Amino acid sequence: MNYITLLKDNNLKATPQRLSIVEELYLHGHMNVDQLYKSLLIKFPSISLATIYKNINAMLDICFLAEVKLPNAKSVYELTKEEHSHVLCSKCGDVIDITLDLSKLCEQAKEKSNYILKDSAIVFNGICPKCNNS
């Protein structure tokens, strides 16, 4: 796995617990603290919540992970990738990534705000196809 080198370059050791967090996020895309904790408990019955928090924070610090703040829901974490937006299902809580063309939007925002814009956080709220069919 390439991730190991990336971690080591940032003085983070590739412990089984840490790698499992990365793996879970790789498999599930977005997870909150509790979901991560419960998943890791299966492999590591004596893992502590503190370990989860320390690892998340360490990997946030080196921008290996990113936090996604959601309306009416706990923050979820994801592996850092190219810039993208999120869509949250307000029924089942599922979160997906979408890539949007933001050029026009940023232009508008720059004009109307007079701020020097760095980045944006965009979350859409709705109902996913699964929930809509049941």
Added chain:
Amino acid sequence: MNYITLLKDNNLKATPQRLSIVEELYLHGHMNVDQLYKSLLIKFPSISLATIYKNINAMLDICFLAEVKLPNAKSVYELTKEEHSHVLCSKCGDVIDITLDLSKLCEQAKEKSNYILKDSAIVFNGICPKCNNS
């Protein structure tokens, strides 16, 4: 003030403390819990944080207020108004409203996600003109 009727219609009494919260938000636009607490302490030296929380939650419940979750900052609250987006200054923490044309963006999001979209939360991050000049 028109707000009083709006509150009463939702079985919320127009107490001085509650009205002060509304007034502060009206004047300042966006405030977090601590800022509200410190502001109200001037008028009500014995006000409790619990009162602030209870009032915010009561007014959130009736959608009289809205919460804005910000990256790397505490949530702020605002009086509910037409849909709009936010721009946060990562230096001074100031938050402003901007109205954007989201039609194109929503179309894209609908296509790419297959979700039934309800609304969106958009926060830009940058440096405000004031901070940029100093």
Added chain:
DNA sequence: CTGACTGCAAACGTTTTGCACGGTA
């Protein structure tokens, strides 16, 4: 072998709750 990581327990900051009193309608 050394420094970083884990897991536990305690500490911490934030938010919520229960209750008696006071104020709005």
Added chain:
DNA sequence: TACCGTGCAAAACGTTTGCAGTCAG
């Protein structure tokens, strides 16, 4: 007058910290 709201104190909750033992490099 009836009920909602306030303020206080305590409780609950999520997150962080300190420490001793353990493990990765």
